[in-house]
Structures are given as C-alpha cells and as structure tokens.
Amino acid sequence: MVLPELILQKSSFIENIFVDIDCPVCGGKVFKTVWRATPRQFLSDFRQSYYNLDAIGVGFDTPFYIKRCKGCSFVFVNPRFRNDLYDVVYNEAKVGQRHQKAWAFQEGDLKYLYNTHHKWAASRILMRALSYLHGRFEKPKNEGQRRIRLLDFGCGNGHLLDLCRVFEVEATGVDIDLHRIQFCRDKGLNVCRPEGLEAASQFDVVVSTSVVEHVNDLHEYFRYVTDRLKSGGRLHLTGLNPGIIRREKKRGTYRLVMPFEHLNYFTAGALDTLAGKYGLRRIQVSHLFQPTTKLLDYFTPFLKNFVFRGFYPTGMFEADLTKL
DSSP states (O other): OOOHHHHHHHHHHHHHHEEOOOOTTTOOOOEEEEEEEOHHHHOOHHHHHHOOGGGGTOOTTOOEEEEEETTTOOEEESSEEOTTHHHHIIIIITHHHHHHTGGGGOTTOOSSOHHHHHHHHHHHHHHHHHHTTGGGGSSTTOTTOOOOEEEEETOTTOHHHHHHHHTTOEEEEEOSOHHHHHHHHHTTOOEEOGGGSOTTOOEEEEEEESOGGGOSOHHHHHHHHHHHEEEEEEEEEEEEOTHHHHHHHHHTOOSSOOTTTOOEEOOHHHHHHHHHTTTEEEEOOOOOOSOOOSHHHHHHHHIIIIISTTBOTTSEEEEEEEEO
8 A cells, every 4th residue: 555645745746746738839738638648658669768757756657748738739748847957857867778779889890781781871961051052053163152061959979070071061060969979079070068159150051950959948949050150041840740650659669759758740840830939941952862773763852842841740840941
C-alpha cells in the first residue's frame, strides 16, 4: 500500500518537472490530445539502454501527451519539460548514447558508412543552400564577390561544416550538445553554444536540419535565426509534420515520435504563420539536386512544390524561407 503523503510528493515532483504552455503559433489554449504514451511504450530497447530517466526525474510509466491546437492545428508536446531541463536531456540523460553509438564519432571508419551517409545527405543540403547564391559563381575568378557565410544551427557532428571547408564557405555551427561541440572543435570546426555566437554576426544562409522539432522556445528560435540572417538571406529548414504520428502509431514502433526531444510537428499553415511573425516568407525551389533516373523524378518538383508543398506523407517536411 502506498502512503498518501508519498503519492502527494510524487505528484508535486512531476508537476515541478512539466509545464503547460499556450499554443506557440496562435496563443490558443484549447487542445485535443492526439497521442498519449509512456516511456515504457515509446522507447525502444535500444533507447532504453542509453536514456538515464533519473536525470530528468521521470519513470517508465510517466505519461507524455501530444496535442493539436483547435485554433490553428499546430501539433506539439504539451505539457513539456521545464525550459532548463532540456540541457539535462541532451547532456546528462543521453550520455549512454555516446557509448552505444561510439562508431558515430569515428571519422573515416566505413564499417557502418554512418559518416559518409550523413555527408552525402549534407552535400544535397549544401548544394541547395549555395544555389540561392548562384550569382556569386558566375565568374571563374569570383571577382568582386564576398565569401559566403553560412550558419548551421544544430550542427551535430559537423558533417555540413566539413563540406563547407571544401567549398571555402565561411561556416559557423551552434549546438547545445557539449560532447558534439567538442567533437567538432577537435576537427578544427568553428562551433559554439547558441549564446556564444555574437548577436551582430550576419549570415547569407542559415541551415537548420532536423532541429526545429527539438526547440522548446520557438519564438526565441525564430528570433535568433532572423536576427543573424541578412536581409534577403535564405533559411533552409527540415523537420517533422503530424503525419509521422499517424504512421508510427499504426506501426506500433516509435522512432521519431519521441516526446523527450521531438516537441513540434508542423503543418504548412502553422509554419507560415509563425515564420511570418519574424519577417520570413516561404519560397519554392526546384528540388532537382539529384539525377532523374525514372519517370517519377521528372514530376518530383511539381509533387513537392504544388501537391505536398514540402510537407510529405512520410511525416517529414522541408522548407526554404527568405528574410524580407
């Protein structure tokens, strides 16, 4: 039998960990629960082996909720951890991941092709980012052209930054994972925590792939990016849309629906509304940064731009925005 005072203490402890928030997009306060699960249900055996739940004060039976705003249809984790606990999530609760995935930090080790896979993916993103600035490549000697400055927000292990060195792009990365920051610095990359980058720093391009779903304070995120993006500069985003919840719920296996870290699931309308508050407007791109090897490839730009508008049935989205 559990004593009443122990129940009260546990409840108070949980309430101190989580906070309820209004909709970050429209400020709404009325929501519909679209997903509820506990770590015992959504953590795979592999993730259970590297998450230290004690570090964030939750147990395997603590419920997590994903809700949809009835005002604007934005989908997000609510309630969520207090803001100060997200540093704990990435720097204390996930420390076991560094041992379980030690091969991810072995540059040049092709045993798992992890690093080459991510550099291949980053090369497409870099080409897409540089295509915005094609005018700077029109003359072979680049006479009178300034060096391109790129910010990788959420740089991880620095795969995009590695490629920027090859293309002589002046690149800076920011991240909150202290282990990855040190890993990048050991490679000679220019990386720091977000607060370590001067507010006066200005960039032609900001790339932020698979980051916006992790962001606890979306307003601070868009304010930070916009302040450091030159007028007319481009922002490339990728993230999750609500389709991933339906897909993984149907499968019964959760990989990307991960409420410890993945907090935001954007619809096109929600992204346009929130980004618009910070002077950002979505644009269309060709998507032809890959060979056309089958008939469907010729229709890819049409499908991505006009049918799906960058928000795909796979549960992912990609968007390119410009600062007005």
